[in-house]
Amino acid sequence: MKKTLAIVxxxxxxxxVVTGSATATNVMMHFNGNGSYSYNYxxxxxxxxxxxxxxxxxxxxxxxxxxxGETWEANVMSLDSFAVFSGVxxxxxxxxxxxxxxxxxxxxxxxxxNAEAWYLMEGVPTPDPSPAMDALLASLTFNQxxxxxLRVFVPIDGTQSWTGEAVQIFIGTPEPSSLLLLGTALIGxxxxxxRKINL
Numbered sequence: 642m643k644k645t646l647a648i649v650x651x652x653x654x655x656x657x658v659v660t661g662s663a664t665a666t667n668v669m670m671h672f673n674g675n676g677s678y679s680y681n682y683x684x685x686x687x688x689x690x691x692x693x694x695x696x697x698x699x700x701x702x703x704x705x706x707x708x709x710g711e712t713w714e715a716n717v718m719s720l721d722s723f724a725v726f727s728g729v730x731x732x733x734x735x736x737x738x739x740x741x742x743x744x745x746x747x748x749x750x751x752x753x754x755n756a757e758a759w760y761l762m763e764g765v766p767t768p769d770p771s772p773a774m775d776a777l778l779a780s781l782t783f784n785q786x787x788x789x790x791l792r793v794f795v796p797i798d799g800t801q802s803w804t805g806e807a808v809q810i811f812i813g814t815p816e817p818s819s820l821l822l823l824g825t826a827l828i829g830x831x832x833x834x835x836r837k838i839n840l
Contacts, residue, residue, distance in 0.1 A: 668692045670794065670811075671712045679752035680759070680766040685744040687811065691794075698794065698811040699741045703759035703766065706806035713808050714800035720812075721785045723793040733761055735783020738791045741812045762810075790815045 671690040675683035685699040707713075718726060724734035737758055744754035756770035757778070769775065792815060796808035 666716050666718070667797070668715055668717055668794070669712060670715050670796075672707050672709060674709055676749045677752065680756050680770065682759075684752040684755035685741075685749040689811075696813055697745070698813040699744055699755055699758065700809045701737055701741075701758045701762050701793075701812050702810040703763050704807075705809040707809055708803070712802045714797045715794040715808075715811075716797060717792050717794055720788050720791045720793060723795070724785075726795070729762070731785050731787070732783050735787040736761055736778045736781070737812060738788035739778070739781065739783075741791065742788070745814070758812075 668691050673688040673690060673695075675688065676686045677684065680703075682700070682703065686697045687700055689696045689698055720734050720738050721731060723729075724731045727734075729737075740754045740758045740761075744751070747754075749755070753771045753774060756766060757774045759765060760770055760775075761778075792813055794811040794813065796810065798807065801808050
């Protein structure tokens with residue numbers, strides 16, 4: 642009984658640690674390079690180390706700047722929190738999420754997905770990269786609960802390793818290491834409880 646209690650306590654603490662890391666608000670970002678150039682800027686994929694772990698993200702702000710090897714700190718927020726923070730609204734935030742998932746699914750081979758995200762956020766590049774995609778997005782309905790696992794990385798001004806230009810905003814999926822640890826902890830906890838019931 643004591644052994645089971647100790648294991649459950651260990652898993653509960655581990656779960657709290659994992660959950661805390663998955664919802665951490667600040668991360669350190671290091672830019673490692675990008676994919677092909679389209680629309681005068683590189684489009685998805687952008688390669689990073691986020692708190693030391695590799696991540697592939699999509700840029701959603703066109704007029705800002707980063708260069709290879711630069712670092713900065715960012716606030717991480719859910720897509721619905723970003724909708725409120727930025728004022729874009731849930732529909733537009735959902736559209737950004739949809740565009741990111743499309744770009745990720747085709748590995749960045751269609752740069753229109755990234756260009757449309759820039760156009761949604763800042764109205765550039767011009768002319769509109771895809772009126773047909775505008776119409777498709779307008780036909781979809783998004784709400785607060787859409788794409789709950791996506792994360793938006795909003796730079797904290799003044800933390801960048803350079804001066805003179807604002808830092809870009811990025812969107813990506815949940816932290817893979819956190820999801821793996823969380824899944825392992827839940828499986829372990831389930832096994833312990835099942836064993837206890839069988840006793």
